[in-house]
Amino acid sequence: MRKIAFWTLFLYAIYALFFAFYLFQWTNSSIPAQYKGTSADPATFLTKKELMLTEQFSEVKNFLFFLSVPYEWVIYIFVLLFGLSARFQQWAEATTKRRFMQTVIYVFWLSLLVQVVTFPLSYTSYYVTKMYNISTQTFSSWMRDELIDFWVNYAIMVVIVYVLYMLMKKFEKRWWVYAWLCSIPFTLFLTFIQPVFIDPLYNDFYPLKNKQLEAKILALAEKANIPAEHVFEVNMSEKTNALNAYVTGIGSNSRIVLWDTTLERLSEDEILFIMAHEMAHYVMKHIYWGVGLYIAVTFIGLLLTNRWMKRMMKRFGSLCRIEKWNDLASLPMFLLLISLLSFAASPAMNAISRYEEHAADKYAIELTKNKEAAISTFQQLTRSSLSEVHPPYIVKLFRYSHPTILERIIFLEKQ
Numbered sequence: 001m002r003k004i005a006f007w008t009l010f011l012y013a014i015y016a017l018f019f020a021f022y023l024f025q026w027t028n029s030s031i032p033a034q035y036k037g038t039s040a041d042p043a044t045f046l047t048k049k050e051l052m053l054t055e056q057f058s059e060v061k062n063f064l065f066f067l068s069v070p071y072e073w074v075i076y077i078f079v080l081l082f083g084l085s086a087r088f089q090q091w092a093e094a095t096t097k098r099r100f101m102q103t104v105i106y107v108f109w110l111s112l113l114v115q116v117v118t119f120p121l122s123y124t125s126y127y128v129t130k131m132y133n134i135s136t137q138t139f140s141s142w143m144r145d146e147l148i149d150f151w152v153n154y155a156i157m158v159v160i161v162y163v164l165y166m167l168m169k170k171f172e173k174r175w176w177v178y179a180w181l182c183s184i185p186f187t188l189f190l191t192f193i194q195p196v197f198i199d200p201l202y203n204d205f206y207p208l209k210n211k212q213l214e215a216k217i218l219a220l221a222e223k224a225n226i227p228a229e230h231v232f233e234v235n236m237s238e239k240t241n242a243l244n245a246y247v248t249g250i251g252s253n254s255r256i257v258l259w260d261t262t263l264e265r266l267s268e269d270e271i272l273f274i275m276a277h278e279m280a281h282y283v284m285k286h287i288y289w290g291v292g293l294y295i296a297v298t299f300i301g302l303l304l305t306n307r308w309m310k311r312m313m314k315r316f317g318s319l320c321r322i323e324k325w326n327d328l329a330s331l332p333m334f335l336l337l338i339s340l341l342s343f344a345a346s347p348a349m350n351a352i353s354r355y356e357e358h359a360a361d362k363y364a365i366e367l368t369k370n371k372e373a374a375i376s377t378f379q380q381l382t383r384s385s386l387s388e389v390h391p392p393y394i395v396k397l398f399r400y401s402h403p404t405i406l407e408r409i410i411f412l413e414k415q
């Protein structure tokens with residue numbers, strides 16, 4: 001047991017060291033020589049100070065990201081190894097005989113522990129965005145979001161875990177197929193209610209305030225056959241200086257959302273370009289493709305999890321004081337495998353997303369035919385979020401669901 005604990009920490013330290021060197025020493029965000037001096041070169045549209053901040057901020061943010069994912073794995077391994085998970089299950093079973101209540105109790109202790117242990121990292125992340133003036137959120141407002149997050153995730157988790165372990169107990173061989181079948185309506189349901197019930201827990205949503213601009217946006221929306229009542233503004237200026245817009249929800253709840261920061265700080269032509277980009281997602285039904293892909297990936301994920309989980313619990317179960325692979329106490333192993341698999345799958349998922357984003361840019365420039373506005377939009381986005389124009393390769397692989405700003409501006413320049 002000590003040996004496994006040692007190796008876990010040792011490997012994590014090596015991994016962290018590698019990324020420290022990779023991000024801070026071996027790579028920088030300078031762009032290829034042939035693009036120097038073009039509209040894609042941040043030196044042409046950022047001040048010296050902004051350039052320096054961009055580099056520092058991206059390095060720190062990327063480092064925090066790469067630290068935090070495997071950090072979660074370390075927690076799960078330790079919770080299993082030191083019998084904490086078995087302890088939580090005992091507490092739950094000592095309190096009640098009803099399975100559902102046992103799940104409520106077990107998941108609470110596990111979630112609380114993970115939340116507490118990961119708090120330093122999430123706080124650092126908040127502190128850094130605040131320090132670089134991207135986030136304008138007060139500590140109490142941020143903490144409030146963290147708490148909402150905790151309870152929303154907890155509620156969803158209890159439902160999932162209860163159904164999951166019921167299936168594992170009933171169908172030891174085929175549980176994962178049934179779990180996958182259940183996940184389909186559940187995913188559709190969550191995607192459907194998200195814009196109406198979940199997102200409003202964090203921010204206020206309302207129809208566009210600037211009526212003159214709204215008229216122009218709706219005229220554009222009409223060109224793309226999007227019903228007018230599906231465009232919303234969200235109050236984000238209390239929380240951030242960054243700019244954004246996105247498409248969310250399915251069916252009658254689908255909508256295009258613009259952050260008020262975007263509406264306040266961009267020119268009309270720039271806003272119309274962003275709007276056209278979002279409309280492209282809407283028109284090309286990217287959310288539906290996304291949900292479909294998610295369902296397909298879940299199938300493979302559950303198939304592999306079933307095999308590996310049984311194998312791992314056979315080997316390490318008694319060491320972790322867990323009797324059977326389908327005891328509630330094995331949940332950290334399930335979560336560990338799911339997290340490992342989704343991290344491994346993220347480069348492929350990001351690549352698909354980047355492909356869709358590129359298609360949306362193409363659609364937008366064809367609709368608006370305003371190259372200057374499109375390019376300055378991306379320059380403004382870079383400035384407002386201090387994002388790097390040309391990130392290191394591994395960063396792009398794991399973190400970029402959108403093409404890099406360099407790629408996006410070069411594409412526009414060729415139009």
Ligand SMILES: [Zn+2]
Pocket residue numbers: 277278281357360
């Ligand atoms: Zn997009």
